């Protein structure tokens with residue numbers, strides 16, 4: 479076990495809020511509970527790719543897991559991989575790709591740990607057929623601050639299994655997990671990109687697409703005839719045997735924090751027009767490498783610096799009933815009217831594969847995810863407005879992306895929260911949990 483470093487400031491991806499904590503790196507699964515029990519509460523953390531405060535704890539002790547990252551066992555016949563919880567999806571891909579295996583579910587970055595992926599029960603472009611990451615987790619070990627350890631699976635301690643998947647790190651520390659990888663024969667993806675104009679066309683494409691992976695980029699600044707234009711992107715793992723080499727390391731790192739004003743309505747509108755017209759013609763098909771298909775943003779490390787020192791916020795909601803476009807239209811109109819730029823805007827229809835976690839975010843319906851630079855009152859007012867629209871339309875917001883939900887909003891989105899609270903480790907806490915249970919005020 480490493481020594482606590484003197485308050486270095488662990489940041490989430492959005493770099494907001496900025497909270498100080500001690501960071502203790504764990505190297506071995508036996509490093510927890512810590513030899514010298516900390517006076518403050520604790521929280522396990524992965525690679526800090528959550529946008530808001532689920533991976534923060536002011537004046538607490540963060541148990542940093544990324545060095546507890548060994549791959550422990552792999553069965554080529556079944557695809558079952560056992561690894562320590564700090565192993566990242568990147569490390570797993572580097573190992574699995576040359577052997578002809580891929581992740582069962584992946585988010586838009588490979589720089590997340592297995593522990594983080596389970597604790598937020600993440601989803602990917604194949605949610606409509608594969609459900610969430612938690613659906614592909616067979617077992618894990620949960621270590622509690624009282625020194626007890628339990629193995630959890632759908633049949634062993636199933637209530638702890640359900641509470642920990644999507645449990646935001648609050649039920650204990652996951653030390654290792656077993657997940658099932660899926661076989662592939664090539665790193666290539668058979669891709670098809672189709673432009674759409676308006677939500678009705680987007681929903682039609684979503685309903686008829688037969689691909690394993692679907693996601694769309696949506697232009698959320700255009701108005702009039704260009705309102706809700708976008709590109710519907712779909713893909714499947716290539717069936718013709720092809721390259722299976724591991725990926726090269728990205729060479730680019732975003733060099734410095736951009737000044738706040740660099741991202742504004744005009745620069746984003748220009749980007750959006752460029753992005754939309756970059757695809758010539760209405761439809762584009764062909765093989766593409768899996769890296770740009772799944773992880774376009776990973777090509778530039780530390781891209782969050784583009785949003786300046788103040789950081790960024792993400793809003794992600796799911797609105798039920800695919801046919802109810804009104805909520806999505808209201809969200810998009812509120813964003814357009816606010817003038818706050820968001821070029822990283824993604825829309826997808828979630829499927830109805832049930833999520834295994836008690837607190838999992840995904841539910842059947844339309845999900846929208848948008849990034850905003852933090853501009854104090856303006857961004858916070860907009861997020862408050864978007865949370866209200868989400869609530870009015872019976873949807874919910876994603877804790878992994880959030881830093882602004884009020885206790886009333888969270889408790890309405892997740893009415894099961896009190897049942898979940900019974901599983902929270904008494905030695906654990908997070909800034910998110912303090913906020914949504916009314917113990918920490920929203921920063922002004």
Ligand SMILES: Cc1cc2nc3c(=O)[nH]c(=O)nc-3n(C[C@H](O)[C@H](O)[C@H](O)COP(=O)(O)OP(=O)(O)OC[C@H]3O[C@@H](n4cnc5c(N)ncnc54)[C@H](O)[C@@H]3O)c2cc1C
Pocket residue numbers: 491521522523524525526527528529532533543563564584585586587589590591592593594595597598599600601602645646647648650651652653775878
């Ligand atoms: C560019 C980008 C794209 C993204 N795309 C998606 C997407 O498509 N879909 C999606 O669902 N999410 C997406 N995310 C969010 C990201 O996948 C999640 O926030 C993920 O949980 C981050 O994992 P992490 O290892 O960085 O964990 P952290 O952010 O450090 O922690 C996340 C949570 O996991 C808990 N935790 C971590 N390790 C353990 C452990 N060993 N035991 C118990 N609890 C633990 C922490 O307490 C915390 O609550 C994206 C993020 C970025 C930056």
